[in-house]
Each structure stands twice: as structure tokens, then as C-alpha cells.
Amino acid sequence: MSNAVFSATAPRGTQRVLPGFSLSLGFTVLYLSLIVLIPLSALVFNTLAMSWDAFWSTVTSPRVLAAYRLSFGASLAAALVNAVFGTILAWVLVRYEFPFRRLLDAFVDLPFALPTAVAGIALTALYSGKGWIGQFLEPYGIKIAFTPTGIAIALVFIGLPFVVRTVQPVLEEAERELEEAAASLGANRLQTFVMVILPTILPAMITGFALAFARALGEYGSVIFIAGNMPMISEITPLLIVTKLEQYDYRGATAIAVVMLAASFLMLLAINLLQAWMRRRGSKEPK
Numbered sequence: 001m002s003n004a005v006f007s008a009t010a011p012r013g014t015q016r017v018l019p020g021f022s023l024s025l026g027f028t029v030l031y032l033s034l035i036v037l038i039p040l041s042a043l044v045f046n047t048l049a050m051s052w053d054a055f056w057s058t059v060t061s062p063r064v065l066a067a068y069r070l071s072f073g074a075s076l077a078a079a080l081v082n083a084v085f086g087t088i089l090a091w092v093l094v095r096y097e098f099p100f101r102r103l104l105d106a107f108v109d110l111p112f113a114l115p116t117a118v119a120g121i122a123l124t125a126l127y128s129g130k131g132w133i134g135q136f137l138e139p140y141g142i143k144i145a146f147t148p149t150g151i152a153i154a155l156v157f158i159g160l161p162f163v164v165r166t167v168q169p170v171l172e173e174a175e176r177e178l179e180e181a182a183a184s185l186g187a188n189r190l191q192t193f194v195m196v197i198l199p200t201i202l203p204a205m206i207t208g209f210a211l212a213f214a215r216a217l218g219e220y221g222s223v224i225f226i227a228g229n230m231p232m233i234s235e236i237t238p239l240l241i242v243t244k245l246e247q248y249d250y251r252g253a254t255a256i257a258v259v260m261l262a263a264s265f266l267m268l269l270a271i272n273l274l275q276a277w278m279r280r281r282g283s284k285e286p287k
Contacts, residue, residue: 040261043254043257043258043261044258046250046251046254047251047254047255047258049251050251050255054251055255058251058252058255058256059255059256059259062232063231063232063235063240064237064240064256066231066232066233066235067235067236067237067239067240068237068259068260068263070148070151070234070235070236070237071217071236071237071238071260072217072263073148074148074151074152074155074216074236075155075213075216075217075219076213077152077155078152078155078156078159078212078213078216079155079159079209079210079212079213079216080209081152081156082156082159082160082162082163082208082209082212083163083205083206083208083209083212085160086160086162086163086164086167086208086212087163087167087201087205087208089108089160089164090163090164090167090168090171091167091171093105093108093164093168094168094171094172095171108160108161108164108165109161109165111157111158111159111160111161112161115221116158116219116220116221116222117221117222117225119154119157119158119221119222120154120221120222120223120224120225120226121225123145123150123153123154123157123222123225123226124145124150124225124226127144127145127150127153127226128145128146129143129145131145145226145228146226146227146228146230146234147228147233147234148233148234150226150227150228150234151223151226151227151234151236153226154219154222154223154226154227155216155219155223157222158215158216158219158222159211159212159213159215159216160212162208162211162212162215163205163208163209163211163212164208165208166204166205166207166208166211167201167204167205167208169204170200170201170203170204171201174197174200174201178196179192179196179197182195182196202278203275203278203279206271206274206275206278207275209271210268210271210272213267214264214268217260217264218238219236219238220236220238220239220242223236223238223239224236224239227239237256237260240256241253241256241257244256
């Protein structure tokens with residue numbers, strides 16, 4: 001009876017487990033348009049109201065170029081650091097049992113829950129000239145707070161959970177029998193890691209790197225307290241956009257934002273293409 005009802009209601013030539021694809025797709029496109037596409041389109045259309053000369057002079061001024069270099073450079077450096085040390089932290093949490101491991105695992109999520117302004121104030125209190133750590137470094141001429149180095153440290157802090165939480169599930173599901181087989185065949189620890197473990201976790205590492213980079217690029221709250229916000233030295237691009245908005249230069253702010261958007265999109269697209277290439281390569285390798 002149930003088979004007859006199903007055959008009477010389902011379209012011919014289709015075998016769908018769950019009906020309603022058209023409705024679900026329409027809702028998805030509508031939701032994505034309202035949340036992402038329409039706001040970004042408004043950003044682009046607002047910039048198109050500028051003449052090309054005005055747009056070019058705005059996005060290529062020395063102050064703006066310095067902010068671009070700082071934002072992209074610090075974000076890239078922080079994401080690379082997190083890709084390495086976040087993977088190590090994930091490895092320790094998955095592969096070893098030690099006291100307070102669960103507590104340490106919970107601490108990884110603190111940058112997610114902590115307000116970014118609180119993180120910036122805490123880091124400034126640590127690394128300023130009179131801070132707990134900065135007071136021991138400043139006599140040797142090492143300044144962290146109010147420098148690009150402090151910005152990079154803040155971006156490492158807020159980006160670490162993205163790498164750890166991306167790599168950790170992959171390590172938990174990895175087949176340890178392959179590592180034991182490689183060791184039984186005479187591979188040393190470095191060879192086992194490079195030939196067996198790294199190919200398994202590399203896509204997750206790249207994903208975590210991309211997420212950490214994207215988060216760092218748009219970070220504002222935790223950076224402005226430790227950056228010093230000196231033009232041409234420690235002024236990040238999000239702060240420059242906010243400054244132009246406060247000066248009612250809306251078109252200038254949107255012009256800078258469009259350049260940031262285009263550069264971020266191209267970099268994330270390149271990372272996604274690299275991930276797709278790695279997946280195709282992995283599927284073609286003999287098992």
C-alpha cells in the first residue's frame with residue numbers, strides 16, 4: 001500500500017529521499033541574498049557613484065596603502081602561525097592523555113566567547129611597557145604593544161580556535177593503523193608524519209588557515225587597543241574605514257571596503273581551488 005502511495009505522489013523518473021528541493025533551494029537563495037549578496041551589492045553600487053579618478057586616488061593614497069600592507073601582512077602572518085601551532089595543539093589534545101586536558105580543550109574556545117574589546121584590553125595590559133610581560137621586554141628595546149607585532153599577536157589570539165577546531169576532528173578520525181603499518185615497514189617518525197599523517201590533515205589545515213585569515217582580516221575590536229593606531233605605522237584598514245565613516249566620507253569608506261572585499265575574495269577563491277585540487281589528487285591516488 002505504501003509503495004503504491006509513493007509511486008502515485010512522486011514524479012516519474014525521480015527517486016528522492018526527502019521532497020521539497022525547490023522550496024529549500026528558493027529559501028536558501030533568498031536567505032543568502034538578504035544576508036550576504038544584497039549588502040555587498042549595495043557596497044559596490046555605492047562605490048560606482050564615484051568617478052574612476054576619485055576612486056583610484058582614494059584607494060591608492062599612501063595612508064591607505066600602508067593600512068592594506070599592515071592588515072594583509074599581519075593577517076597572513078597570524079594565520080600561518082596558527083596553522084602550525086594550532087595543528088600542534090590539536091595533536092596534543094587528541095593523541096595524549098594528561099591532567100586537565102579537558103580544561104585546556106575548553107580554553108581553546110575562549111577567543112570565540114570573549115568580547116573582542118576585552119581581549120584587546122587584556123593583551124594591552126600584558127604587553128604594554130608597564131604590563132606583566134612588557135615590563136621585562138622593554139628594557140631590552142623590545143616593544144610589542146602599539147606596534148605591528150602587537151597587532152599580529154592579537155590576530156593570533158583570535159584566530160587560533162579556527163585551526164584547532166578544524167584539524168581536531170580529522171585527527172580523531174584518522175586511522176592509526178596506517179601509522180603503525182608505516183612504522184612496521186621501517187619508516188621513522190618524520191617519514192610517517194610527512195607520508196601518512198600530513199596528507200590526511202593538510203586539507204583541514206588549509207581550511208583552518210583560510211578561516212583564521214578571513215577572521216583576522218576583518219578584526220577590529222581586539223586590535224585597536226593594542227595597535228596604537230598611528231597612521232602609516234600601526235593603523236589597520238578596518239580602523240581607517242571607521243575613521244572615514246566618522247568623517248561622513250561614506251564613498252571613501254566603501255571604496256576601501258570594496259578593495260578589501262575583492263582582495264579577500266580572490267585569496268579565498270585561490271585557497272578553495274587549492275583544496276579542490278588536493279581532493280581530486282587524493283581521489284585519483286591508488287588505495
